[in-house]
Amino acid sequence: MSPAKIVRMARPKKPQPVPVADSTDRAVGERVKLAREYNKLSQELLGEVLGLSKGALSRIEAGHRRLDPVSYASKICNLFGCTHTWLYTGVATNDVETKLNLALSGASSSSSSKGSSRSRSRRSA
Numbered sequence: 001m002s003p004a005k006i007v008r009m010a011r012p013k014k015p016q017p018v019p020v021a022d023s024t025d026r027a028v029g030e031r032v033k034l035a036r037e038y039n040k041l042s043q044e045l046l047g048e049v050l051g052l053s054k055g056a057l058s059r060i061e062a063g064h065r066r067l068d069p070v071s072y073a074s075k076i077c078n079l080f081g082c083t084h085t086w087l088y089t090g091v092a093t094n095d096v097e098t099k100l101n102l103a104l105s106g107a108s109s110s111s112s113s114k115g116s117s118r119s120r121s122r123r124s125a
C-alpha cells in the first residue's frame with residue numbers, strides 16, 4: 001500500500017481593508033450631487049442609469065463611498081458633459097463645468113447665509 005498523501009489546504013485570504021473616504025471623496029460626491037440636481041435627476045433615476053442603488057449613490061454624494069473612476073465616473077462625465085478633471089478637482093475646462101461651478105458657489109453662499117440668519121433670529125428671540 002502507498003502512504004496517504006498529505007493535501008495542503010489553501011489559507012483563507014485576509015479581507016482587504018476598505019479605503020476610508022477622505023476630503024477628496026466628499027468633494028467629488030458634492031460635485032456628483034450638484035450635477036445631478038442641476039440636471040433635475042433624482043437619486044433613483046441616476047442610480048438606475050449607473051447601475052447603483054439609491055443608497056449607494058447617496059453614500060457617494062455624501063462622501064462616504066469612493067466613486068469608482070472607471071465604471072461610474074466615466075458614465076457620469078458622459079451623461080452630464082463634464083470631464084474627469086472637473087469631477088475630481090473642480091477645475092472647469094468647458095462651459096458646462098463653469099455653469100456647475102457657478103451653481104456650486106451660489107449654493108454654498110446661500111447655505112452659509114441661511115445658517116447666519118438662523119443664528120441671528122435665535123439670539124433676538
